[in-house]
Amino acid sequence: MKTYRDDIKQVTLLPLPWEKLQGCNILVTGATGLIGNCLVEVLMQREVADFHVWAMGRSENRAHELFAPYADNPRFHFLCSDVTKPLDLDIAFHYIIHAASPASPAFFAAQPVETMLSNILGVRNLMDYGLQHGLQRFLYISSGEVYGEGDGHDFSESDSGYVDSMSPRSCYPSSKRAAETLCASYSSEYGVDFVVARPCHTYGPHFTEQDNRVYAQFIRNVLHGQDIVMKSTGEQYRSWCYVVDAASALLHILLKGDSGQAYNVADPSSDITIRQLAEMVASIGGRQVVMQLPEEQERKGYNPVKRSVFNTDKLRALGWKIEGSMSEKMERTIERCKQIDN
DSSP states (O other): OOOHHHHHHHHHTSOOOGGGGTTOEEEEETTTSHHHHHHHHHHHHOSSOOOEEEEEESOHHHHHHHHGGGTTOTTEEEEEOOTTSOOOOOOOOSEEEEOOOOOOHHHHHHOHHHHHHHHHHHHHHHHHHHHHTTOOEEEEEOOGGGGOBOSSSOBOTTOOOBOOTTSGGGHHHHHHHHHHHHHHHHHHHHOOOEEEEEEOEEEOSOOOTTOOSHHHHHHHHHHTTOOEEESSOOOOEEEEEEHHHHHHHHHHHHHHOOTTOEEEEOEEEEEEEHHHHHHHHHHHHTOOEEEOOOOHHHHHTOOOOSEEOBOOHHHHTTTOOOOSOHHHHHHHHHHHHHHHHO
């Protein structure tokens, strides 16, 4: 059976224009998060590599746990910093991959102000630094939530659905929209070369114990020998993507994407309801799905969009391909989580 590590290795062998990274410094913010961590792993596992990776995060303890294998690697550097504050460095980052952002619905509900500021100030601080330190390309990891509530058809990159600007829950999609516009504004005014990735709901190992996204809750349930607890009927229909496939997509966008363009990141074969996701994880873990009414604070963080499905034709035109089923990749995710726990 293939493992999460095997999947990482496979991405490092993709026929991408890796030579663009030769001799460069690459900054990955949000490096201790789900997507950022996976991307750092791919870059560090690349055998033929003449570039340095700077992994930026706020927790040295978590970074030590995640990146212990690279502690003595001269190509790896950890930078303990918060993107909401200007960088106090003098290092030329040729590529900045900005993956730092709150991603937990609980955080959106409890700290909407901090959610908005982290997304907007993060782009400003990194763009200002990059302009003064040799930035060649900026990749912003946005979110499919920028599409808001659509009309039922699959979202393409030119779509823009309704977001209720007066709802505190809109702190996340509204600030992601604003951050994208800020990237475009830096490009227009200062000539910054940038690209945007809009990931759908992404799953994989290395989520934190505080992460209350549904897939993380479901996996924790089965790892603890518990039945999966559903806090809704689970009728919301979503696009999903395995984090390693998302990392592969990001590298395609970084190295082959057209400047100033946004790209959806999703696995079309993994469009399912929350209920179906719960049943999949429960089946893998040998548990059942049970219903439980959510608390008021939990409801505040819920995404109101009923259907969020992405068209990925634009990304596929860059040569991005995806193989394997969601159930197989979820099995590898859960197996990797077991190894981490042990």
